[in-house]
Amino acid sequence: MAAIIPRWEWRVFGSEFGAAEEALAALPPWSVEESDELYLLSAAGANVKVRDGLLDIKLLRDVDGDGLERWEPVMKTAFPLPVAEVARVIQALEVGPYALTRDAYSLDQLLAELVGPSGAVRPVRVHKRRVRYRLGGCMAEIAEVEADGRAARTIAVESEDPSAVMTVVHGVGLDGHANTSYPRGLAELVTGSSRHAVIDVGTNSVKFHVGERDADGSWRAIVDRAEVTRLGENLEHAGAISAEPLERTLAAIAGMVEEAGRHQVQATAAVGTAGLRIARNRDEVIAAIRARTGVTVAVISGVEEGRLAYLAVRAGLGVTEGPLVVFDTGGGSSQFTFGRGLQVDEQFSVPVGAVRYTERFGLAGVVDAGVLDDALAAISADLARIDGRPRPDALVGMGGAVTNITAVKLGLVTYDPELVQGAVLDRAEIDRQIELYRSRDAEGRRAIVGLQPKRAEVILAGACIVRTVMEKLGQQTLTVSDRGLRHGLLIDRYGT
Numbered sequence: 001m002a003a004i005i006p007r008w009e010w011r012v013f014g015s016e017f018g019a020a021e022e023a024l025a026a027l028p029p030w031s032v033e034e035s036d037e038l039y040l041l042s043a044a045g046a047n048v049k050v051r052d053g054l055l056d057i058k059l060l061r062d063v064d065g066d067g068l069e070r071w072e073p074v075m076k077t078a079f080p081l082p083v084a085e086v087a088r089v090i091q092a093l094e095v096g097p098y099a100l101t102r103d104a105y106s107l108d109q110l111l112a113e114l115v116g117p118s119g120a121v122r123p124v125r126v127h128k129r130r131v132r133y134r135l136g137g138c139m140a141e142i143a144e145v146e147a148d149g150r151a152a153r154t155i156a157v158e159s160e161d162p163s164a165v166m167t168v169v170h171g172v173g174l175d176g177h178a179n180t181s182y183p184r185g186l187a188e189l190v191t192g193s194s195r196h197a198v199i200d201v202g203t204n205s206v207k208f209h210v211g212e213r214d215a216d217g218s219w220r221a222i223v224d225r226a227e228v229t230r231l232g233e234n235l236e237h238a239g240a241i242s243a244e245p246l247e248r249t250l251a252a253i254a255g256m257v258e259e260a261g262r263h264q265v266q267a268t269a270a271v272g273t274a275g276l277r278i279a280r281n282r283d284e285v286i287a288a289i290r291a292r293t294g295v296t297v298a299v300i301s302g303v304e305e306g307r308l309a310y311l312a313v314r315a316g317l318g319v320t321e322g323p324l325v326v327f328d329t330g331g332g333s334s335q336f337t338f339g340r341g342l343q344v345d346e347q348f349s350v351p352v353g354a355v356r357y358t359e360r361f362g363l364a365g366v367v368d369a370g371v372l373d374d375a376l377a378a379i380s381a382d383l384a385r386i387d388g389r390p391r392p393d394a395l396v397g398m399g400g401a402v403t404n405i406t407a408v409k410l411g412l413v414t415y416d417p418e419l420v421q422g423a424v425l426d427r428a429e430i431d432r433q434i435e436l437y438r439s440r441d442a443e444g445r446r447a448i449v450g451l452q453p454k455r456a457e458v459i460l461a462g463a464c465i466v467r468t469v470m471e472k473l474g475q476q477t478l479t480v481s482d483r484g485l486r487h488g489l490l491i492d493r494y495g496t
Contacts, residue, residue: 009071010156010158010179012156012180013266017142020155032130074092079106080104096118195211196493201271210224210259213494232275246288253289253295269494270296274349307337307347309335310337310347312481313396316481322392323390326481332355354461355458357465364442366439372438380472389473395469395473398480405459407452412449422479423480424480430467437460437463442456
C-alpha cells in the first residue's frame with residue numbers, strides 16, 4: 001500500500017448542518033463520488049470496510065484535547081486475502097480467535113466462515129454520495145449515506161494539520177456536535193439508537209440532559225441534572241451579567257460538556273433564556289461560553305420557551321384533552337402556554353422570576369408579613385396578563401421552584417424524578433411552605449429535607465409566584481412536570 005499520511009478528522013452525522021452546509025454550498029465542488037461499500041462493524045470501533053474489491057483498514061491512533069481523531073490507514077488489500085492479512089482483520093475487529101483453515105479467503109468466505117458465525121461483527125452495506133470541497137486548507141465533504149435501508153447525512157472536515165481542522169470546525173459551527181467516526185455513526189444509524197445532550201442556561205440554574213433514543217423512537221434518560229449558578233445575580237440592578245456568576249456558569253457548562261463526551265453523545269444543543277435575553281453583555285457571555293466549552297448557546301424567546309415546555313408536558317404526562325395551561329417559572333421569567341390537547345392556542349413570557357423578587361424585596365432570609373404582602377402584590381401586578389382567563393381543566397407547573405416544592409412535600413432526601421413527575425400540589429401545601437421559608441433565613445432553609453441547598457435564597461419568591469398563578473387561574477391544585485424546556489428541546493431538535 002502506498003504511504004499515506006494520517007489525517008485528523010471531525011465528522012458529524014445528522015440531517016441539517018446549518019451554517020456549515022451553507023459555507024460549503026457557496027464553494028465550487030472539488031469532486032463528486034458515489035460508491036457502494038461494505039462495513040464490518042464491531043465493538044472495537046475500527047474502520048474496516050470493503051470498497052472496489054479492496055479491504056481497507058484504518059485504525060484510530062490518537063484523540064486530541066478537542067476530540068479530534070487521527071485515523072491511520074494500515075491496510076488496503078485485494079481479495080482473496082492471504083491468511084496473514086485475515087489475521088490482521090481479526091485483530092483490528094478485536095474478535096476471535098479463529099482457526100484459520102485456508103491459505104487465502106475470498107470476501108464470501110470471510111463473511112461466511114468468520115464474520116457470520118462470530119455474532120460480534122455486523123456487516124453493513126452502505127451507499128454513499130460524497131461531494132467534496134476545499135475550505136480553510138482542509139478537505140471537507142457532505143455525504144448522503146444509506147446503510148441497510150436507513151438514510152442519514154454526514155459532514156466532515158479533515159487535514160494533516162489539526163489546528164486547521166478545528167479552525168474550520170469552529171468557524172462553521174460544527175463544534176456543537178460530537179465528533180462521530182463512520183463506524184460509530186453507522187452503528188447508531190442501523191440500530192436506530194443514538195444519544196444527544198441538551199443544556200438549558202437559565203437565570204438561576206443550568207440544566208443538563210442526556211437522552212438515548214431507542215429504535216422505536218422512545219427516549220430514555222441517561223443523565224438529568226441541574227446546577228444552580230445564579231447567572232442572573234444582580235442582573236436586575238446592573239443590567240449585565242457579572243464576572244463571578246459568569247465564571248460559575250462557565251465551570252458548570254464545561255463540566256456538562258465533558259460529561260456529554262464521556263457518554264459519547266452525537267450532538268449537544270444549548271439554549272439561553274431570560275437572563276441572557278435581557279443582559280446587555282449577552283454577546284460577550286455567549287462568546288465566553290463558546291471559547292471555554294466549544295458550545296454555542298442560542299438565546300430563545302419566551303414564546304419558544306413556552307412551546308418547548310408544552311411539548312415536554314404532552315410527551316411526559318399526556319394530561320387532559322381539554323383546556324390546559326402549562327407554566328414554567330424560572331429565575332428571570334415565567335412562560336405560559338395555553339392549549340387544548342395537542343393544539344397550542346397562545347404562548348407568552350412575562351418578566352416574573354424568582355431571582356428578581358428575591359433581590360427586589362430581600363426575600364433570601366427571614367421576611368416579615370408586610371414585606372411578604374408587598375412581594376405578593378408586586379407579583380400579582382406583574383402577572384396581570386393572565387387575569388380574567390377562563391378556568392382551564394388542568395394546570396401543569398414545571399421549573400426549579402415547582403420541583404423543589406414537590407421534593408419538600410415528599411420529604412425526598414435524594415431527589416427522585418419519577419416520584420416528582422406527575423405529583424399533585426395543592427394551595428394549602430404552597431401556603432404551608434411559604435410560611436416555612438418566610439420564617440427562616442437561608443441557612444435554616446438549607447436544613448429543610450428536599451430543598452436543594454443552592455435554591456434556599458430564591459425558593460420563597462418561587463413559591464409566591466406559584467401560589468399567585470394558581471389563584472389567578474382558579475386552581476386549587478396543579479400537576480407537576482419534572483420534564484421541562486430541556487426535554488422539549490431534545491424532542492424538538494432530535495426527533496420523537
